[in-house]
Amino acid sequence: MTRRQFLRNSAAVGIGLAAPSLLTTRSRAAESLVYIGYGGSTQDVINKVFIESFTKETGIEIISNPGADLAKLKAQVQTGNIEWDLVNLIGPQASAAGNDGLLEEIDYAVVHKNGPLERGQSKFFNTYYFSRGGIGFNPEKFPAGKHPTGWAEFWDIERFPGRRGLRSRPEDNLEMALIADGVAPRDVYPIDVDRAFASLDKIKRSVAHWIAETPQTVSLLQNNEVDFVFTYSSRIEAAQKQGSSVDFAYGPNFLTPGTHVIPKGTKKRDIAMQLMGHFLRPDLQAEFCNQTGSTPINPGAVPLMKAEVQANQPKFDDPEVMFVDVDWWAQNYVETSRRFLEWRLT
Structure with missing residues (x-):
């Protein structure tokens, strides 16, 4: 399946968050991006908190689908048939993909437009939260x-x-x-x-x-x-x-880092960088964690979170808590x- 077919079919079956007119012209298709996550309730929250706000602020339409998989990403890069633009992978898989030459190098001048973060940053992947x-x-x-x-x-x-x-x-x-x-x-x-x-x-x-x-x-x-x-x-x-x-x-x-990666060779690299940085905004991170109970990567999100959510957060110095290496x-x-x-x- 070509990229154009993928986008057209996704819109036809109602996948994604765009208006019904999405991808009706080539110019609209040029201003769209395919985001791939793990599906289920967490991706529902991602769509509501991050994806919808990004589209509202930039006018760029996002096709948000489940199905994140390292083997599929590798196949796309090796064949040059890149269908995904920004992908949510768990940290170990993201790190392995970077070592394998499957990912674009991250431009932190764009991603950290709201200020640098000390934790969870890498040349090829960017952490945006910790799953428990x-x-x-x-x-x-x-x-x-x-x-x-x-x-x-x-x-x-x-x-x-x-x-x-x-x-x-x-x-x-x-x-x-x-x-x-x-x-x-x-x-x-x-x-x-x-x-x-x-x-x-x-x-x-x-x-x-x-x-x-x-x-x-x-x-x-x-x-x-x-x-x-x-x-x-x-x-x-x-x-x-x-x-x-x-x-x-x-x-x-x-505690496993939930990361974003950009498949090597995507034509939407610049937009993907913008969306990656959007996920790091403290107000959006706070809302995401309020709804999921996850742990934010941006410390600026913590005081914006509900008290009951803050109270249930893991303590990084707890010897019983394991950080995935x-x-x-x-x-x-x-x-x-x-x-x-x-x-x-x-």
Whole structure:
């Protein structure tokens, strides 16, 4: 599919946020951009908070679709058929993509137009928030004392029997496997890969679903297809607001940078830089975190957040909180991903 076909088809099926007249002429198509995220409730908030305001302020129309995937991004860059302009990737994948030559270098003179940030910046990716990964469960089915609250308990299938749900990628899984095996969160890196896989062996038979799409981490729980699942606080909180009986075990969580990257070769590089910088505005970050419970990258957003959201934020100096090391993953992603896939399929 060509870029023009992709944009035309997206508009035809109602995907994106533009007015019905979007892309009716080539000139309008030239002032549009394709944004790719992970879908679900988080992307709904992204659309409402960041995308709509960007279009209102600049007049540039954004086609916002789910489906962020490192393999697809790589295929586009290698074939020169670039369909995406700005992509939301988790930190380890973004770092690996940068090392692999798949990304445009970021122009921080444009991205940091509202002032420089100290944390989460890179030559090829820009962090705009931290997601909080942990254990999701149904509190009606598993009240206090009946569900795992940490990774050692998640691994304890005798004390907490039930169907597990884990992501179908190595990142997060290797870290939680080591913590379950007794490694302190701040001592996880560099990852002892052999020890991590030995720990994963102990829980493999209880994994009912290897989850590729982020929204499924909650939908499988809602549909009673898993009992305990690795998911994200923002996804659980969104589902709670909609009346779902789901909960999140706050405490020994993972903080993973949610980043933006620009595929190498896109013709919309300059617009993508503008949109990337738009995501860093403190007022918009505060509203995004108010609605998702996520952790902002811009410290200027914190005093603008609701008091109850601020109170539930993770503490960066908490020894039980683990920061995902994107640099380690950049160096080890390809080999570890291959081994993880082989392990899953055997």
